[in-house]
Amino acid sequence: MQDIRKALYVGTRSDGRLIQRPMSPHLQIYRYRLSMVLSISNRLTGVAATGGAALGVFWLAAAAKGPKAFATARKVTGNPAGQLLLVGWLASVVYHTVGGIRHLIWDSGKRYDKEELNKDGPVAVGVTAGVSTVLAAGLLGVAAKRARALAKAGKAS
Amino acid sequence: MTDSAPHIEVMRSQLSRARGLGAGGSGTAHWWAERVTAASLLPLSTWFIVQMFRLGGTDHAEVVKWGGKPVNATMLTALIITTFYHAQLGLQVIVDDYVHGKAHLPTRILVKLVTSLLGLLGVFAVIKLVAAGSRRS
Numbered sequence: 676m677q678d679i680r681k682a683l684y685v686g687t688r689s690d691g692r693l694i695q696r697p698m699s700p701h702l703q704i705y706r707y708r709l710s711m712v713l714s715i716s717n718r719l720t721g722v723a724a725t726g727g728a729a730l731g732v733f734w735l736a737a738a739a740k741g742p743k744a745f746a747t748a749r750k751v752t753g754n755p756a757g758q759l760l761l762v763g764w765l766a767s768v769v770y771h772t773v774g775g776i777r778h779l780i781w782d783s784g785k786r787y788d789k790e791e792l793n794k795d796g797p798v799a800v801g802v803t804a805g806v807s808t809v810l811a812a813g814l815l816g817v818a819a820k821r822a823r824a825l826a827k828a829g830k831a832s
Numbered sequence: 833m834t835d836s837a838p839h840i841e842v843m844r845s846q847l848s849r850a851r852g853l854g855a856g857g858s859g860t861a862h863w864w865a866e867r868v869t870a871a872s873l874l875p876l877s878t879w880f881i882v883q884m885f886r887l888g889g890t891d892h893a894e895v896v897k898w899g900g901k902p903v904n905a906t907m908l909t910a911l912i913i914t915t916f917y918h919a920q921l922g923l924q925v926i927v928d929d930y931v932h933g934k935a936h937l938p939t940r941i942l943v944k945l946v947t948s949l950l951g952l953l954g955v956f957a958v959i960k961l962v963a964a965g966s967r968r969s
Contacts, residue, residue, distance in 0.1 A: 718926060725919040725947070732912065732954040738895045739960035745892040768877065775870045782867065810881065818888030825891055 709796045717774035720767040727764030753822065758815060765814070766807040773799050773806075862921060869918035876911040899958060900965020908958050916951030920944060 686696040705711070737748035751757040777799060781787045786795055842849075853859040887898060898904055923943045931939045 718922075721919070721922045722926070725916075725923065728915050728919065729950050732950050732957065735899070735908070735961075736953055736957040738892065738899060739957040739964070742892045745895065772874070772877070776874075779867065779871065814881075814884055814888050817885055821889030823889075825889065 709800075710792055713774065713796055713799060717771060717778075720771040720774070723763065723767035724771050727761075727767060730760070730764065752818075762807075762811045762815075765811055766803070769807045769810070770799075770803045773803050862924075866918065866921045866925075869914050869921065872914050873911075873918060876907065876914055879907050880911055896961055896964055899961030902962075905958050905962045909955055912951055912954035912958070916947045916954070920947040923947065 681695075684696045684698065686694055688694050734748050734752070737744040752761065777786070777795065786792070851859075856862075883898070883904070887895060899908065920943060924940060927936065927939050927943055
């Protein structure tokens, strides 16, 4: 035995005989399933949502600091790249919420069979896409409308 | 007693098994905190999105006025604390899963530090907005 990793894979069978323990296959061995993408996505969107929450706190701190800092924050929230970031945050929060609700349902022991899991997966994707699109369009629309009205009022006065 | 009597060697003491706190010493506390904060975030984040419909595109004065109101300040503080506590719990699990060896502990401490500081920044921003609101009125 030359490799230490091989030594770590030696186990004993219930009758006491030494055997080579089975190795679990690695990621690329498994057949693609939607559930595995949804599972890792819940983690990724959780991290993304945390990043977005950090931005949200910076926005709040800018408002607390004063008009000048808030104007800088508005430069971020007002331009297309910043808004793309905000939409990304929103979509992450929506998916993480959908995924989180599914986890709470599973924790209560429901919808946890293979058939139910595979049936609910596409529904989760659809709900996320729908809710995210509606909220993003609504929020961006309301914000743009209000900003335009404010700019007009500012010019008039 | 005969030699064939069933006998299992367990290093863990019976007391440790009865306490059910496991090797980490905290039992299911982390898991529960994750679920409870998740459930609390459902109404809190819904409230925040509704507020963003009211605030999107407004100027500085409006945001300050909004943040200074007691109910808004309460909801904001609850949202911020719950969010970053939940983020801390979740990120810790990710660190535990993917960061091994010597890097594990420093990364875990870093996660705690960053999420705590961000939460504190949010809380103090709300306090400042409330103070500004009470000064004006």
